[in-house]
Amino acid sequence: MRQSDEMELDSAPVFDIGDKVRTCKVLKNDGTFVGQDIGVILAKKGEIGFVVSVGTFLQNSYIYAVHFLHSGFVIGCRKRELELVEKNPDREEDR
Numbered sequence: 839m840r841q842s843d844e845m846e847l848d849s850a851p852v853f854d855i856g857d858k859v860r861t862c863k864v865l866k867n868d869g870t871f872v873g874q875d876i877g878v879i880l881a882k883k884g885e886i887g888f889v890v891s892v893g894t895f896l897q898n899s900y901i902y903a904v905h906f907l908h909s910g911f912v913i914g915c916r917k918r919e920l921e922l923v924e925k926n927p928d929r930e931e932d933r
């Protein structure tokens with residue numbers, strides 16, 4: 839585990855539902871994406887998607903479910919795999 843991920847849940851999620859995000863790297867199936875073989879590319883670097891939910895993993899980090907427009911896949915991503923393209927304007931009003 840990376841040190842930067844150890845206490846991620848002590849702060850608010852980096853991304854909100856509805857945020858437009860882009861992948862920072864190629865995302866391959868690690869065996870958790872049902873219906874695709876392990877190692878299959880699920881999203882290429884630079885693909886655009888929208889955060890549809892925010893969950894947790896091992897009680898220490900956030901997992902962002904991102905709906906990628908090109909493939910239609912909804913993939914669980916860590917914050918280090920994503921970068922913000924545009925905040926959801928509706929959610930910013932809630933702050």
